[in-house]
Amino acid sequence: MSLVLNIAREDFLYALSSMQNVTGKPGTIAILSNILLRSQNDSLELTGTDLEVGIRQTIPAEILSQGSITLPSKKLFEIVRESNSEHIYLEEIENKWVKIKADSSDYILAGIAADEFPSFPEHKEESLIRIDAGDIKDLIEKTIFSVALDTESNFALTGILIEKEIKEDKKYLRMVSSDGHRLSLMKKEVNGDISLFNLDKTTIIPRKGVQEIKKFCEHHENLFLGFEEKQVVIKGDHAILIIRLMNGDFPDFRNLLQIINREKFIEINRLVLLNAMRHMNLFTEDRFNVVKCYIENNEITLSSQNMDLGSAKEVHPVKYAGDPIKLGFNGKYFIDTLQVMTCENVKLFIEGKDRPCLVHSENEPDFISIIMPMEI
DSSP states (O other): OOOEEEEEHHHHHHHHHTTHHHHSSOOSSGGGGEEEEEEOSSEEEEEEEOSSEEEEEEEEOEEEEOOEEEEEHHHHHHHHHHOOOSEEEEEEOGGGEEEEEETTEEEEEEOBOGGGSOOOOOOOGGGOEEEEHHHHHHHHHTTGGGOOOTTOSSGGGGEEEEEEEEETTEEEEEEEEEOSSEEEEEEEEOOSOGGGSOOOTTOEEEHHHHHHHHHHHHTOSEEEEEEOSSEEEEEOSSEEEEEEOBOSOOOOHHHHHHHOOOSSEEEEEHHHHHHHHHHHHTTSOTTTOEEEEEEETTEEEEEEEETTTEEEEEEEEOEEOSSOEEEEEEHHHHHHHHTTOOOSEEEEEOOOTTSOEEEEOTTSTTEEEEEOOBOO
16 A cells, blocks of 8 residues: 655654764665655554654644655755644655655655565563663763764764663662763662663763763653663653663773872862863864863862963862962863863862872762873
8 A cells, every 4th residue: 555644844844853873874774765665544653763763753633545665865854844734744756756745836756665664673561661861861962072073983882882780779760971081970870670671891881872862851750761771762752762782891890990099179069160271261272272280279260272372370268288380271261161060169189190080079079080181
C-alpha cells in the first residue's frame, strides 16, 4: 500500500527538527540522509539514524492509507519549516515519489523504499528505569564542555565516561570527561534501581550521543533510561533514543584526584573570577588563551597579552596563605568551569606550575574540575 496522510505542521516540524543532527550530514550511505516514515493506526512513526545514534518519534496523524517510505531528512524539514499551512498533506505516488501539499504550495520529493532503511536497534524494556530528566541534564552540562575534539589521538576522550555508585541506601550516577588538559567530574544522587544498569569502567557515551541525550532531556520531565552491553537507551512518552557506546579505556582519573594536595588553596568570589577571566580572554592569543596569574598577599593579579591587539590586567582580593606563586592557565577552561557552577565562592587548590589545579566549592560538593597549568 502507498502512504497517504494529513498531519499537523507543528507536530511534524518538531519531530523532524529533533532528527536533523542525526540525519543532517551527508555520508557514504545515501539512505542515512533520509528519514523513515511509517504509518500506525492513528499516528506517524519517524525514524532517523547514522548507525551511531538512532531516534524514533511518534506523532498523531490522520492516516488515509497505510504505508511506509523514506524521504530526504533535510529537504523535508525545510519544506515543513517554510510552510505557513496548519496541516501538511503527504501522498506517495508512482516510483517512490511523494507529493507534499502545504496550503497553496505543491512539492514532489524523491523517496527511497522503506525496506532499504537500516533496522532500528532492539532493546530490553525490563532494563529501563524511571529517572528525573533534570538530573541527567545536569550531569551532562557539568561535563560536556571538557570532552576532547574528534581530532584527539586518545579516542576514549571523545566521549563521556558514566559510572554508577551504590552506597547503602543512596544511589549515584557519575559522569567524567577530559580532553587531556582538563577534567570535569559530576556526581548526582538519583532514584530508581540503577543496579540494573550494565555499567563498567569502559562505558563511554560518544559526544554526539551525549548532545542528543541533553536535547531529549530538555523536552521531558521524566524519562526511562537503560544501559545495555553495547548501547544506552532513553525513552520518553512518544520518543526513543538509542546510542551505540564507544569502545575504549578511559584514563584512570582517580589517581589524579589522589595526588592533588588540598592544603594550599585560593578562595575567591566565583563571579569575580569568571568575569575577570572573560576580560582577560579578550586579549589572549586565539590558540592557547594564556592568562597569567600572580598570587601574593591575599591578592591575585591576572594579565593577558596579544601581540597584535594589546593587553589586559586586573587585581582582585583572595584568601590565600602561602608563598607567592606565578602560574599560567588557559582562561577559557576557567570560563567553561565557572559558568556551570552556581556557588558564591570557589576554592582553587594549587601547588605549583607543574601540578594540576582543582576547582571546587563546598556548596557544590559533587562537582570537581581539574585544570592543568601552562608554561609562561
